[in-house]
Amino acid sequence: MSLSREMPRVLTPSDLEAALKLSTAAGWNQAPEDWLRVMRLAPEGCFGIDADGSLAATATVVCYGADLAWIGMVLTDPAMRGRGFARRLMEHAIAGVSVSWIKLDATDMGLPLYRKLGFVDECAIERWAVEAAPGCLDAHPSGPADGRTSSDDQALLDDRAALGADRSALFAILEEEGHLSGRPGARAAYFGPCASATLEGAMARLCPFLDQNKGKPVYWDLFPDNRNAAGLAAEFGFKPVRRLTRMVRPGIENPKTLASDPSLIYAIAGFEYG
Ligand SMILES: CC(C)(COP(=O)(O)OP(=O)(O)OC[C@H]1O[C@@H](n2cnc3c(N)ncnc32)[C@H](O)[C@@H]1OP(=O)(O)O)[C@@H](O)C(=O)NCCC(=O)NCCS
Structure with missing residues (x-):
């Protein structure tokens, strides 16, 4: 399938319902308060891509000073997978931070993408x-x-x-x-x-x-x-x-x-x- 050109945008609390739908569809434990907390902690670091009229994918990046940034909530609507959305969001998130290290906790589904983006295994x-x-x-x-x-x-x-x-x-x-x-x-x-x-x-x-x-x-x-x-x-x-x-890559x-x-x-x- 050819890659569509939908671009990442910043998520706000008005996206809560759609974002929660993605984490719930993946069977994750995040409650509405969890999404709102990460949006509050990183108001410029929560991203989404819209496609076919709805929120199709998300990724968040939280910076802990200049030492470390943490990527999370990497989710694509099951019906929208394989269209490059997660890669585009990850590249956007990584490009937007200037920190020594970037880390994340990868599911087996996320591993291949993160390896392609230069992350290496740190520990189980x-x-x-x-x-x-x-x-x-x-x-x-x-x-x-x-x-x-x-x-x-x-x-x-x-x-x-x-x-x-x-x-x-x-x-x-x-x-x-x-x-x-x-x-x-x-x-x-x-x-x-x-x-x-x-x-x-x-x-x-x-x-x-x-x-x-x-x-x-x-x-x-x-x-x-x-x-x-x-x-x-x-x-x-x-x-x-x-x-x-747990995976890590240098940020700078x-x-x-x-x-x-x-x-x-x-x-x-x-x-x-x-
Ligand atoms: C992991 C996930 C976010 C990938 O989303 P996606 O939008 O389909 O990913 P993309 O289309 O951007 O694919 C990214 C790359 O990874 C590859 N890839 C994606 N899933 C893969 C898989 N299961 N096995 C092998 N490669 C895979 C793609 O081929 C693509 O490679 P390319 O960019 O070199 O062509 C999605 O499968 C998902 O939401 N899974 C459930 C939640 C989850 O586990 N999230 C990861 C949390 S750490």
Whole structure:
């Protein structure tokens, strides 16, 4: 099929219904609030292509300062696939940022396109799920060690050390929403972001979230290579249900090395945020 000439445009909250239709058709967990949050965080970084009178494809790019940009919500309406829309949106998103590194979490469907665009595999990332979340004390009778809590300031510091980039804008929005440790989703509540230097620190974030969502389905995206994270998820009854690939490419020539430490990451913030 010949490529059509529809061009990327910026998405706004008025596109919410159409954008949500695409993520729902793909079986994703994003609720309306998730789309609105990414549009608020990156008002100039959410793109769509219209074709045949409707929103056909989307992609978002969120910049964390000059160090890192994150691409997400790469979706094409099943009836519009193979027309070059995702490639055009990706090229547009990449061309619009000037950061050391660009990363994303790729589904198997997205992998071939990202490889063609110069992304290489960084590590495996898995979605773990539990059908009915246990209360914290049900699964772990001793609870977080010494009843320790983890402050929100510490959460941001740990996140910076883990990712190597400053996500204070994302954290400010999540904090305002009351969603620093997790948030509702279309199919399941979502645990994360959670970065911590210690298992106890991770539990201090996990436990209140599980107690809030006791008996409900919960998703948790983690790196299987982080045995502490996978062990904690297993201890609370979570099981792996999907595997994706974290990918990276330089955004500029001679990019600055990211001082990141994935061993600190217990739960990512979301596939659209890293
Ligand atoms: C992945 C997805 C966004 C691709 O959208 P699309 O608009 O059909 O992609 P394009 O038409 O721009 O194709 C891009 C390139 O990837 C290739 N490609 C796309 N899907 C492919 C597949 N499943 N296998 C092999 N190659 C594929 C195309 O041949 C094309 O190559 P070219 O540009 O060199 O010709 C779409 O399949 C989708 O929405 N999938 C479900 C959601 C998803 O998994 N998104 C990715 C999230 S990381």
